[in-house]
Amino acid sequence: MTNQRFEALSRICLNNWHYINRKTLSFNREINFFTGHSGSGKSTVIDAMQIVLYANTDGRGFFNKAAADDSDRNLIEYLRGMVNIGENNEFAYLRNQNFSSTIVLELQRTDTEECQCVGIVFDVDTSTNEISRRFFWHRGPLWDSGYRTARRTMSIAEVEGYLQSHYGKEEYFATSHNERFRRQLYDVYLGGLDSEKFPLLFKRAIPFRMNIRLEDFVKEYICMEQDIHIDDMQESVMQYGRMRKKIEDTYIEISILKEMQEKYGLVLEKEENIRKNGYFTGRLEILELKERAGELTDKAALSRDDLQKQESLKDGLDEQIAELTAQGEELLKRISSTGYEDLKTRLESLNELMEHLNKSEVKWRQTAERLNAWIDQETTSNQTIWDIEEFEKNTIDGEKLERLKKSIAEMRKEAEDLKSEAAAVLRDLKRQERQLKEELAQLKAGSKAYPKYLEHARSYIQRRLLEETGKAVEVHVMADLLDIRNEEWRNAVEGYLGGNKLSLVVPPAYAEDALRIYSELDKNEYFRVAVLDTEKAGKDTPTVLEDALCEEVEVREAYLKPYLERLLGQVVKCRSIDELRGCRIGVTPDCMVYHTFRLQQMNPEQYTKSAYIGKDSVRQRIRLLEKSLSEMEKKRAPEETTVRECEAVLSLEQLSEEISVYLEWQKDMGDLKERQKEKKRLEQKLLKLKEENVDQWEKERSAVSALADGKRRERDAVSRRIYEINTRITQMAQAVTAVEQELLAKDREFMQDDLLEAEFAEYMAGKENPRYEKLKDTFTGRLNAAAEAWDQAFQTLMDARGEYARKYPNRNFSITSRDNREYEKLMEILECDHLEEYRQIAAEQARSAVEHFKDDFMFKIRSAIREALQRKDELNRIISRLDFGKDKYQFVIGKNKGADGRFYDMFMDDSLEVNPNELSEAVDNQMNLFTMEHESQYGELIEELINVFIPPDNATPEQMEEAKRNMDKYADYRTYLSFDMQQLIQNEDEVIRIRLSKMIKKNSGGEGQNPLYVALLASFAQAYRISMPESVRRNPTIRLVVLDEAFSKMDAEKVASCIELIRGLGFQAIISATNDKIQNYVENVDKTFVFANPNKKSISIQEFERESFPQLMKELDEGEEDD
Secondary structure, three states, X not given: OOOOOOEEEEEEEEXXXXXXXEEEEEXXXXXXXXEOXXXXXXXXXXXXXXXXXXXXXXXXXXXXXXXXXXXXXXXXXXXXXXXXXXXXXXXXXXOOOOXXXXXXXXXXXXXXXXXXXXXXXXXXXXOOXXXXXXXXXXXXXXXXXOOEOOOOEOOHHHHHHHHXXXXXXXXXXXXXXXXXXXXXXXXXXXXXXXXXXXXXXXXXHOOOOOOOOHHHHHXXXXXXXXXXXXXHHHHHHHHHHHHHHHHHHHHHHHHHHXXXXXXXXXXXXXXXXXXXXXXXXXXXXXXXXXXXXXXXXHHHHHHHHHHHHHHHHHHHHHHHHHHHHHHHHHHHHHHHOOOHHHXXXXXXXXXXXXXXXXXXXXXXXXXHHHHHHHHHOXXXXXXXXXXXXXXXXXOOOHHXXXXXXXXXXXXXXXXXXXHHHHHHHHHHHHHHHHHHHHHHHHHHOOOOOOOHHHHHHHHHHHHXXXXXXXXXXXXXXXXXXXXXXXXXXXXXXHHHHHHHHHOEEOOHXXXXXXHXXXXXXXXXXXXXXXXXXXXXXXXXXXXXXXXXHHHHEEEOOHHHHHHHHHHHOXXXXXXXXXXXXXXOEEEOOOOEEEEOOEEEEOOHHHHOOOOOOHHHHHHHHHHHHHHHHHHHHHHHHHHHHHHHHHHHHHOOOOOOOOHHHHHHHHHHHHHHHHHHHHHHHHHHHHHHHHOOOHHHHHHHHHHHHHHHHHHHHHHHHHHHHHHHXXXXXXXXXXXXXXXXXXXXXXXXXXXXXXXXXXXXHHHHHOOOOOOHHHHHHHHHHHHHHHHHHHHHHHHHHHHHHHHHHHHOOOOOOOOOOOOOHHHHHHHHHHHHHHHHHHHHHHHHHHHHHHHHHHHHHXXXXXXXXXXXXXXXXXXXXXXXXXXXXXXXXXXXXXXXXXXXXXXXXXXXXXXOOOOXXXXXXXXXXXXXXXXXXXXXXXXXXXXXXXXXXXXXXXXXXXXXXXXXXXXHHHOXXXXXXXXXXEXXXXXXXXXXXXXXXXXXXXXXXXXXXXXXXXXXXXXXXXHOOOOOOOOOOOOOOEOEEEEEOOOOOOOHHHHHHHHHHHHHHOOEEEEEEOHHHXXXXXXXXXXXXXXXOOOOOOOEEEEEEHHXXXXXHHHHHHHHHHO
């Protein structure tokens, strides 16, 4: 078979492809061997071939699949030459200026030696990684220029220009359209290959491994998938399924509407109860109002009678009171004629005056007692003491009183000023003490007691980050993420960092959001808050000096370290002034800082009050705060004493009255003695008159006055009674009017109903002395119960309507309507019209579904199965002619022995033809309509399979995915087949057949590989039409087979046997293996290519013909010794 004609791959030209800048390789027409370490570049050349052979530039599914590693390259990485430069997936490109790349395969006829070339040229814009391409073909060999100008690879325009100027129209072809070139490539240039099966077989063969089940091998390499278009059939089946579902849904909707009709009937029943009880209640209300109006009229008449009696009683009392008043006046005239009343009046006035004068004396004495307290005060002058003593003796005059008042005012002013000063100091001390106690409590509770403005800003940013990102992002104060290594340098670090340690920090991924949110804060309130840009700070690379202060700081988050190094990396730790002067920036443990030629002491508050870094900072601040509190208590004691003493002074008598008031008191005290003498004289005169008749007249007058007062009280009680009766009569008149008006309104509102009126009259006829109010309450209760029952019934109806609206949102019926007309009208329409319409449509769609199922699906599956069986027969014929030692093999393809095999006979039955027009129009069981032999035998299976292609309604994404998998499964003809190979062993008088699926196990060794390689090569022989007679075959095809690590688990003898099989079939092969397997190959191949990529960015390839193999082996042996 080696003398057959075919298109041999003679050369490949590569320019700017991965780590190859310029290379042309020449191939032997038989067995070529690629060898080299993993990553040396073997797959780089194989991938370049595949781009051209598939006319496919995206590389998905084949780039680097021949390599042993797990990397996944793409086209731009191949073109620009991507190089890894770091451990964190950092990379760079070899080609960083705009450039062009070419891949060209030269094919040579083995009989005429004529050449043709197929290739591709790329133009790459490195600024955008935009790639332009042209596939091309031309007659003749590779260009002598190697598709290059004097200095670089030719561009698309230059290649097209060269083709146009050096070739006739029939001698070249160029296009950027993958599919156009692919058709030309397979139909013409490669000799007429199957455009679907060939690339699948070629692509899968390259990385072929033996860890595959025999059945999967046959499916992937022999009986490949076919795209059986089932869209029309599926749409037809789905339409029928939808219509069948529509009929079911209509029945369901009608049943729902009937249930609602029953619920509406209950609502009507409750409405009738409401109407009857409402009528009875209304009639009883009218009767009750008439009865109440009569009762009120009667009560008003009784009240008028009572009013007349009370008015007569009042007139009698008025006469008695007039007579008693006259008697009293007569007695008063007798008493007045003696002068007794005048003396009595003068005595009463004198008593009132003396009471006033006595109050003045008490006030003077009390004021004098309070003034004595000033004498004990150290600040009181002698003059003031003398004036107080005169006040006490009542010998002080107005001038001295003015002087005393002024002196006291001055002493009070001094005390108030002193108290204000001490109180201000106390308030400030208490405020500081309160802050210190709050801070101390927070520290003891585990909090660092940051300033409130900082905590508020942190809480705001944290809350807003949660709103914007949906994640609970921690906002830290930078000090919480730091620790001090050596306590000696704690104060220096705290002091030098200053306010920087209070910066707010978030993980770098949220830094930009945090900065934006910070800008929302009020700048007047939060100007002391800072937010660190951790995203940019984390990428900083500052220089750190030896003995820098940052050495003493531990950072808990790595992204903060560059920022700390930026702040402290240039600050040198020093221990003396001389050392400080020897550096640009330096600090000492006692917090002296030297910066740009200035020596300065740090602010102590930064490493005392504001020490926040690490856990020790908390303990240190607690000690400091406790000490500060103790000192504040000492400061507070004298100020509190001062305040108390001043308050005592201010509580003393201050002579707050005007001077005239005190002089008035003094005058009153002088008048009091004279008035006492006058009182004594008046009392003596009154006593003398009492001893005469005046005393008896006074007693009689008092008795008459008391009797008159009693009659007046009695008359007042009667007057009140008269008022109450008049009020009641007025109220009753108003009530009667209101009842009559209400009765009139009820009569007008009440709707007479003859039937209900007769029923009411019959009910009332059986009642003697009816109590209308009680009866009304009874029927009101029944009415309320009926209303509640109606509410429940109507709510049940609305719930049913709401559920209906959710199930049928397009109906758009009112849920709260008091009637049911819309729903009942729809039910009539559905029962009368739609069901019959749906039945007719379903019958028609059933016919269509069956027709499509048979024509568009069953016959395609049947054809695909027949083609698989024919392919099996053809492969078996090829295998039968192969000499592979004593072993002979055959493919076995037949009916699936599993559950899915039950459909096989349905597809392959000879009585498959069916006339869909003979189907019945019956609704039920539409899929069981077949009347002929095939339908009666397989009707249930057909229905079952059709249902597979009807997706479930309202399915979840998981259910739809499962349905899709089932559709794909049953649209694949291979589902209905089983696949195997068998070994044929010739005995003396019989052939023993052994199924290889029972012998070949997953991950088996070399002994089990032969049958699969036989099958794989047979598939290539079929694809290249090797077994076809020369007289029948069209133009010669390529015969290229590329295998990577193909014989990895075979020994040298088996490898030789496999390679001989490849030769025997007439293939041109490229076999790839790592150089540790080279001994198994070199003696059996015709040309060897040794790949190397020592620096991982430049591939070198050496070519060795068979006669150079001894030299190659020697070089390899020497290389191993050097290693």
